[in-house]
Amino acid sequence: xxxxxxxxxxxxxxxxxxxxxxxxxxxxxxxxxxxxxxxxxxxxxxxxxxxxxxxxxxxxxxxxxxxxxxxxxxxxxxxxxxxxxxxxxxxxxxxxxxxxxxxxxxxxxxxxxxxxxxxxxxxxxxxxxxxxxxxxxxxxxxxxxxxxxxxxxxxxxxxxxxxxxxxxxxxxxxxxxxxxxxxxxxxxxxxxxxxxxxxxxxxxxxxxxxxxxxxxxxxxxxxxxxxxxxxxxxxxxxxxxxxxxxxxxxxxxxxxxxxxxxxxxxxxxxxxxxxxxxxxxxxxxxxxxxxxxxxxxxxxxx
Numbered sequence: 001x002x003x004x005x006x007x008x009x010x011x012x013x014x015x016x017x018x019x020x021x022x023x024x025x026x027x028x029x030x031x032x033x034x035x036x037x038x039x040x041x042x043x044x045x046x047x048x049x050x051x052x053x054x055x056x057x058x059x060x061x062x063x064x065x066x067x068x069x070x071x072x073x074x075x076x077x078x079x080x081x082x083x084x085x086x087x088x089x090x091x092x093x094x095x096x097x098x099x100x101x102x103x104x105x106x107x108x109x110x111x112x113x114x115x116x117x118x119x120x121x122x123x124x125x126x127x128x129x130x131x132x133x134x135x136x137x138x139x140x141x142x143x144x145x146x147x148x149x150x151x152x153x154x155x156x157x158x159x160x161x162x163x164x165x166x167x168x169x170x171x172x173x174x175x176x177x178x179x180x181x182x183x184x185x186x187x188x189x190x191x192x193x194x195x196x197x198x199x200x201x202x203x204x205x206x207x208x209x210x211x212x213x214x215x216x217x218x219x220x221x222x223x224x225x226x227x228x229x230x231x232x233x234x235x236x237x238x239x240x241x242x243x244x245x246x247x248x249x250x251x252x253x254x255x256x257x258x259x260x261x262x263x264x265x266x267x268x269x270x271x272x273x274x275x276x277x278x279x280x281x282x283x284x285x286x287x288x289x290x291x292x293x294x295x296x297x298x299x300x301x302x
Contacts, residue, residue, distance in 0.1 A: 003092040003198045004059025006224070010089060011057045013224045014076040015042050023075065037075075046071040061093040081192060081228040088195030108135040109256060116140075121280055123246075123264040126253070129193035130203050131162040131186060139276075142283040143238065143264070146171045162186060163206065167214040177235045177243075187220040188227040195226070197258075234264070240282060241275040 016036035020027050023037055023045060037045075043053040048068060056064060069090060073083045108126050116124050116137040123143045125136035133147065141148045147165045163186045166172045166179075176182040190207065197203060210217045229250060236244045246264040253259045266272035 003089060003195075004061075006194060006198075007061060007089040007093055008057055008059045010085065010224045011072075011076075014078065014082070015039075018076060022077070042072070042075055045075040056090075059093060061090040064090055079227075081188075081226050085192055085195045085226040088192075092195060092198045108259070112253065112256070112259075112261070115261075119263070121277075123276075125262055127162070127250075127260050127262055128258050129189075129197060130200070130206055131189060132159040133162065134159045136160075138283050139280050140264075142240075142279055143236070143244075145239070146175060161206065163190060163210060163217075167210050167217045174237055177237055182234075183216060184220060184225070185227070185229055187217065187223075188225050189229060191221070191224060192226045192228070238275070238279070241279045244272040244275050245270075246272060246276070 016034065018036050020037065020041065023041065025037075025041060025045075039054055039057065040050045043050045046053065046068065048071070052068075056068075069086060072078075073086065076082075078086060112126060113135055116126070116135060119137055120139070123137070123140040125133050125140040125144075127133055133144075136144070136148070144160075144165075146169060147160045147162065166176070166182055166186050172182070173179050190203075193200070193203060194207070207221070211221060231247075231249050233245055233247050236246065238244060244266065246266055248262060248264050251261045251263075253261055266276045
């Protein structure tokens with residue numbers, strides 16, 4: 001990733017969305033060449049020279065202080081996710097900071113695998129910053145059946161990946177009734193990961209692959225939007241149980257930097273709860289049937 005370019009474009013897109021009125025600047029009418037703030041206006045409001053801010057927006061973050069970054073957070077009205085992304089980009093633009101980065105843990109620990117297995121009535125999976133899903137319990141696999149399909153776009157020896165599924169698998173449009181929201185959520189999470197891990201080769205390859213194959217992804221990627229997704233609701237249209245609305249919680253695994261446990265629950269007594277219960281029952285029956293076939297095959301071989 002070109003972190004300097006990302007920093008430049010992130011700052012430019014953030015100031016373009018802030019009008020002088022939103023920033024508290026007087027307006028005197030007349031035509032403005034840019035819809036948002038000019039560079040000199042951002043510099044004025046942040047208390048730095050125009051030359052200093054221009055150098056920063058061109059991607060030169062050497063020597064930038066936290067006080068300047070906080071001033072930009074205030075002027076550009078950044079939320080918590082955007083603030084963290086700004087810090088990641090400025091630190092990533094410095095060679096020394098990038099050299100200290102450690103790759104995220106790739107494997108899922110046995111203890112986490114055991115936890116997933118114990119959550120029999122709750123769909124749950126582990127997700128990393130690239131939106132790979134290296135581990136999931138049976139109910140999550142049943143819920144996201146197409147994602148774990150060996151014939152899907154996440155096959156070829158690669159772990160299932162939510163971004164590939166959303167943008168490259170046509171079945172995702174039917175599975176996610178709010179496909180536009182799902183697509184936007186995936187891109188904003190990948191943008192945040194780029195700031196945290198600019199030297200991640202697999203992340204670069206993933207983004208390059210989807211960019212060349214999906215115009216929708218390319219358009220969303222160009223917005224430079226970032227968001228955190230720690231809690232909320234998602235709607236699904238499942239081929240077996242129909243429509244579900246599930247609440248999700250995303251919990252970072254403290255012992256495994258870069259990995260997050262995602263769980264889904266339905267409101268008690270709701271149609272979604274009934275559908276989830278049926279899916280769990282259907283999944284259990286299918287698993288038992290498959291296990292029976294395996295035992296029969298082994299007996300015949302013996």
